[in-house]
Amino acid sequence: xxxxxxxxxxxxxxLVFSQTTNGTETPSEVPYYGLSPPVYxxxxxxxxxxxxxxxxxxxxxALVAQMTLEEKTNLTRGVTGSCIGxxxxxxxLGIRSxxxxxxxxxxxxxxxxxSFPAGIHxxxxxxxxxxxxxxxxxxxxxxxxxxxxxLGPVAGPLGRIARGGRNWxxxxxxxxxxxxxxxxxxxxxxxxxxxxxxxxxLLNEQEFxxxxxxxxxxxxxxxxxxxxHELYAFPFMNALRAGAGAVxxxxxxxxxxxxxxxxxxxxxxxxxxxxxxxxxVSDWAGQHSGVxxxxxxxxxxxxxxGYWGDNLTQAVTxxxxxxxxxxxxxxxxxxxxxxLDQEYSYPLPSIYTNAQKHFAVDAQSFDHAExxxxxxxxxxxxxxxxxxxxxxxxxRYLAVYGYDATxxxxxxxxxxxxxGGYEVNFGWSTLNxxxxxxxxxGSNTPSYVIDPxxxxxxxxxxxxxxxxxxxxxxxxxPAFVNAEHxxxxxxxxxxxxxxxxxxKDAFSDNLVNNVAANCSSTIVVIHNAGIRVVDEWIDxxxxxxxxxxxxxxxETGRSIVSVLYGEINPSGRLPFTVAKAESDYGxxxxxxxxSDYFPSINFTEGVFTDYxxxxxxxxxxxxxxxxxxxxxxxxxADLTASLLGTAAGASAGNSIPDSSVAIVQGGHxxxxxxxxxxxxxxxxxxxxxxxxxxxLYVSIPAEDTPVRQLRGFQRVGPLAPGEGRRAVFELTRxxxxxxxxxxxxxxxxxxxxxxxxxxxxxxxxxxGTITI
Ligand code: NOJ
Numbered sequence: 225x226x227x228x229x230x231x232x233x234x235x236x237x238x239l240v241f242s243q244t245t246n247g248t249e250t251p252s253e254v255p256y257y258g259l260s261p262p263v264y265x266x267x268x269x270x271x272x273x274x275x276x277x278x279x280x281x282x283x284x285x286a287l288v289a290q291m292t293l294e295e296k297t298n299l300t301r302g303v304t305g306s307c308i309g310x311x312x313x314x315x316x317l318g319i320r321s322x323x324x325x326x327x328x329x330x331x332x333x334x335x336x337x338x339s340f341p342a343g344i345h346x347x348x349x350x351x352x353x354x355x356x357x358x359x360x361x362x363x364x365x366x367x368x369x370x371x372x373x374x375l376g377p378v379a380g381p382l383g384r385i386a387r388g389g390r391n392w393x394x395x396x397x398x399x400x401x402x403x404x405x406x407x408x409x410x411x412x413x414x415x416x417x418x419x420x421x422x423x424x425x426l427l428n429e430q431e432f433x434x435x436x437x438x439x440x441x442x443x444x445x446x447x448x449x450x451x452x453h454e455l456y457a458f459p460f461m462n463a464l465r466a467g468a469g470a471v472x473x474x475x476x477x478x479x480x481x482x483x484x485x486x487x488x489x490x491x492x493x494x495x496x497x498x499x500x501x502x503x504x505v506s507d508w509a510g511q512h513s514g515v516x517x518x519x520x521x522x523x524x525x526x527x528x529x530g531y532w533g534d535n536l537t538q539a540v541t542x543x544x545x546x547x548x549x550x551x552x553x554x555x556x557x558x559x560x561x562x563x564l565d566q567e568y569s570y571p572l573p574s575i576y577t578n579a580q581k582h583f584a585v586d587a588q589s590f591d592h593a594e595x596x597x598x599x600x601x602x603x604x605x606x607x608x609x610x611x612x613x614x615x616x617x618x619x620r621y622l623a624v625y626g627y628d629a630t631x632x633x634x635x636x637x638x639x640x641x642x643x644g645g646y647e648v649n650f651g652w653s654t655l656n657x658x659x660x661x662x663x664x665x666g667s668n669t670p671s672y673v674i675d676p677x678x679x680x681x682x683x684x685x686x687x688x689x690x691x692x693x694x695x696x697x698x699x700x701x702p703a704f705v706n707a708e709h710x711x712x713x714x715x716x717x718x719x720x721x722x723x724x725x726x727x728k729d730a731f732s733d734n735l736v737n738n739v740a741a742n743c744s745s746t747i748v749v750i751h752n753a754g755i756r757v758v759d760e761w762i763d764x765x766x767x768x769x770x771x772x773x774x775x776x777x778x779e780t781g782r783s784i785v786s787v788l789y790g791e792i793n794p795s796g797r798l799p800f801t802v803a804k805a806e807s808d809y810g811x812x813x814x815x816x817x818x819s820d821y822f823p824s825i826n827f828t829e830g831v832f833t834d835y836x837x838x839x840x841x842x843x844x845x846x847x848x849x850x851x852x853x854x855x856x857x858x859x860x861a862d863l864t865a866s867l868l869g870t871a872a873g874a875s876a877g878n879s880i881p882d883s884s885v886a887i888v889q890g891g892h893x894x895x896x897x898x899x900x901x902x903x904x905x906x907x908x909x910x911x912x913x914x915x916x917x918x919x920l921y922v923s924i925p926a927e928d929t930p931v932r933q934l935r936g937f938q939r940v941g942p943l944a945p946g947e948g949r950r951a952v953f954e955l956t957r958x959x960x961x962x963x964x965x966x967x968x969x970x971x972x973x974x975x976x977x978x979x980x981x982x983x984x985x986x987x988x989x990x991x992g993t994i995t996i
Contacts, residue, residue: 255965256488258446258826260481263492266521268552269501269559273888276467276563277501283567284558287317288551296554297536301529306575307371308332308665309508309526311557322561323573324421324505324526325366328376328393329661329777330668334575336586337365339670341599342661342775343378344754347395347405347799348603350850350917351939355405359412359420361595365587366418370571372561373419373470373505377409378666379459380428380474383754383800384833386809387724389431392753392775393666396799397834398849399458400934400959407462414467417564422463424474424507426456426489430815431723433823435475435510440821444477447827453963453970454831457493461958465890469502469560473522475510480822481520482512490521497968499887502563503556506530518545523553588671593779598792600776600783602939605796605852608762608770613709613745615790615855615912620689622680623704625739626732628713628751629677630695632657657695658713661775662753664720670778676713676749679781683789698734702742709768710743711788712736718753723815727806733760740766749773749784755800758846772798793855793914795939797984801835802847812837835985836930850919850934850984856910856945860918860989863904865979867994871899874957875996880969881957895958895970902955904981904990906940907948915941918951921985923978926962926971932980935959951981960996972996 255261271281288296291314298312299319309324331337338361346358359377366374381388383397391397395405406422413420427445428434435442447456460471471494473484483489484506494500503523511517514531518539525532539545561567574585606614658675661667677693684691692707694700704710714732718724740746740761747769750756761767774796776783786792803809812833816825832840835849874881874897881894890896906916920936923929936953943949960977961970976995982988 255449256479257448258479258824260479260486260488263487263496264519265546266491266519266549266552267495268548269495269556271501271559272886273499273501277559277889280559280562281555283562284555287319287558288554290317291554293537293540296550297532297540299554299557300524300536301532302526303528307573308375311524319558322372323370323575324373324375325371325575326375326665327668328378328666330362331365331369331371331587332665332668334369334669335584336588336671337369337669338588338592338596339660339668339778340592340596341603341777342392342666342753343395343405344392344799345603345774345776346599347401348605348774348796349599349939350401350797350937351602352404352408354599354602355408356412357595358599359409360416361590361592362409363413363416363418364590365592366413367416368571368585368587369575370573370585371418371575372566372570373421374413375421375423375472377406377420377463378423379403379406379463380424380426380456382429382456382459384429384812384827385723385815386727386755386806386813387815388429388754389718389723390664390666390720392662392718395459398799398934399455401799401937402459403462406459407466410463410466410468414469414564417566417570419469419560419564420463421470421472421505422460422468423472424483425460425471425494426474426483427452427478428474428476428483430825431721432815432817436512439819440823442475442477442482443816443818444480444822444824445827446479446824448830449965450963451827451830455833461498461891464498464500465896467563467889469563470505471500471502472505472507473510475507484510484522485513485517485520487520495521497887498891499889501556501889502560503553515539515544518549518553523556596777597779597782597786600779601786601792603774603776603796604783604787604794605772605774605798606769606787606794607772607847607851607853608767609853610768613747613768614788616709616788618687619708620687621707622684622689622691623707623710623743624677624680624691624693624713625700625710626713626735627695628658628715629675629693629711630657631673631675658780659715659717659751659753659775660777660780662718666720673778674781676781676784679785680711683785698731699738705742707743709745709747710739712739712746712748713751714748715751716753716756724754727755727757728760736761736767737764740764747771751775755802757803757806759805762846790855790912793912793942794852795854795915795917797850797852797917798847801838801845801849804844804846808843810837830928831930836933839931845986848984848986851987852917854914854916856908856912856914858916858983859907859909860981861905861907863902863979863981863990863992865900865902865992865994867900867996868898870897871996874899874972875974879972879974880964880967892970895956895961897957898954899957899960900955900994902936902953902979902981902992903950905948905950906943908941908943908945911945913942913944915939915943916983919982919984920953921980921988922955922960924960924962924973925975925977926973929962932978932985934985
């Protein structure tokens with residue numbers, strides 16, 4: 225009955241379309257599943273979100289008012305330049321070209337830059353402060369190199385499928401964790417004067433047929449309205465709220481319309497509902513139409529003119545694109561530039577190809593190495609540690625095995641191997657040695673790498689010990705059986721352009737089992753660009769410790785040694801679920817393969833991805849989302865939960881935010897009001913100093929809602945043995961709401977909300993409730 229009423233209202237609102245996609249009946253109560261309703265005209269922005277935006281718009285508008293038609297269109301297109309993307313300039317008015325560059329984890333293809341941990345590694349720290357510092361450090365390097373626009377951070381892909389090729393560029397498949405990261409990184413980057421670009425908007429979840437090819441059009445991700453909001457748009461909201469000056473639309477189609485010409489997603493969700501004031505830039509060659517993309521809300525095409533340039537001038541002249549739309553495009557680009565005060569002494573780009581003789585500006589002088597080391601260690605996740613194998617107690621004889629222990633190839637080898645083009649790809653793989661980042665445009669170019677073998681060697685030298693190694697064999701000689709521990713370094717590679725075909729590989733699994741056959745304390749370290757299943761050896765009694773070391777960047781060796789030797793007590797947590805078997809991911813394992821001319825992926829699972837799916841299906845994971853061990857133990861106690869005065873106001877009326885309040889960038893401002901505060905104490909009950917990642921999961925009393933969802937986390941500590949501290953979580957209105965497809969707003973349900981605080985999505989230590 226409830227659904228019928230909702231359906232009736234939606235039909236009245238013109239929101240329901242009956243449609244069958246690929247023979248699959250679409251959920252009828254969900255508006256526009258598999259369709260993109262037209263939203264026109266494109267909203268012109270005026271900077272009303274904040275005084276900063278307003279000042280930026282004033283300056284931008286004054287400039288645009290002086291520009292000719294050709295000058296305006298020239299601003300909206302890419303031109304040839306040394307950067308990965310360069311915008312047209314208007315020298316007459318002193319408007320410079322903007323330099324756009326990858327990658328989200330460090331500047332790619334340049335010298336004297338740092339290789340930072342990848343997004344997924346930063347998420348594994350569960351530490352908003354480190355996320356923010358990461359953003360600041362990136363901003364410093366982008367600024368030093370004269371790059372105006374950093375092409376990150378990433379919340380799409382959101383890791384819908386376990387084998388997604390680019391999941392590691394993004395933060396996590398949990399939208400809350402990803403959202404906190406998106407907000408903190410955006411703030412950090414922009415505090416250093418660089419425009420952050422939240423990407424890839426939206427539903428960009430797989431690499432297979434991510435764009436058009438001879439086989440046909442790009443894959444269309446079809447998601448229902450609620451899923452689109454509660455999962456996929458959710459983390460972008462945090463970046464927008466933090467003031468992101470740019471959003472990059474993806475290669476994919478979304479609900480059957482290309483992301484860069486999807487008026488529902490650009491004009492509707494992004495620019496109207498979420499009040500975006502900055503500019504939308506296309507992914508590289510991701511524009512598929514001229515007039516349609518302009519009217520749908522695209523503001524800047526990259527890397528060249530695409531369908532615009534002179535054609536856009538003509539389209540405005542003949543009225544296919546309005547003069548106001550073009551003014552808005554140019555204004556948005558300039559407004560972001562002014563928002564970050566880039567007209568004042570912003571350095572000119574210092575970006576070169578490797579083969580050019582040049583003087584490179586030094587972005588390493590900031591000494592980001594120590595931050596990279598710290599984040600590298602904080603995002604390292606210990607998942608097995610039998611008999612306190614770790615931390616090491618000054619072992620004097622270690623054996624090191626595995627291709628992943630050392631650097632083998634140079635960035636230049638990778639450049640040649642993966643092809644040049646506009647990308648200096650720096651892919652790491654089994655062949656290449658230790659993996660510090662993934663492959664494709666999201667990879668970075670370290671100025672150096674302290675690899676694990678170097679760092680372990682240094683420590684063994686200090687301890688006057690002995691080291692033996694074999695980086696090549698799948699079945700190393702058992703001659704080193706006298707080693708106290710055997711470290712086995714393996715990796716799980718992933719890259720842009722293709723999805724993974726497996727979450728494990730036989731060579732690495734055989735290597736682990738072969739070493740363990742001769743070594744009673746085998747410690748496995750996995751550098752993983754996403755999920756790695758461990759079913760082939762996790763229960764092997766000789767495998768005494770297992771570490772998911774993620775993608776830690778250039779200080780990889782220092783980070784792992786700090787954790788192995790206990791100088792940094794691990795507190796990293798899995799930002800995804802590790803299943804017992806790959807098949808446990810069910811339909812969310814693989815990319816959708818199709819030879820249709822108009823291929824589709826139907827997101828029929830709705831909001832139930834990763835742990836939400838495992839919880840619903842009652843599947844026992846190998847290691848739950850949020851799981852990670854420490855060298856010490858913690859006790860949780862005294863949960864308190866209180867509603868603030870704002871909660872009464874929020875739940876009054878029909879529980880959706882007051883429509884008379886103006887939208888600002890990031891959405892309705894009331895969504896960010898704190899409605900409740902939850903606290904608990906955490907005490908270190910072990911013998912070593914350590915930090916604990918305390919997680920708050922909430923059950924929202926609404927139909928078809930995940931049993932529990934992460935809605936707070938805090939890295940508490942380091943705490944000394946016996947020391948206790950309070951963890952405090954603030955729950956916002958959005959955190960407690962569900963997207964109402966009929967009202968087209970976030971609705972705060974009334975009822976009892978379950979609160980579960982603990983050490984993972986399956987390990988709750990103190991519980992409570994609040995009733996709204
Ligand atoms: C394509 C990728 O999808 C995007 O993330 C990147 O920023 C551009 N190439 C530019 O390299």
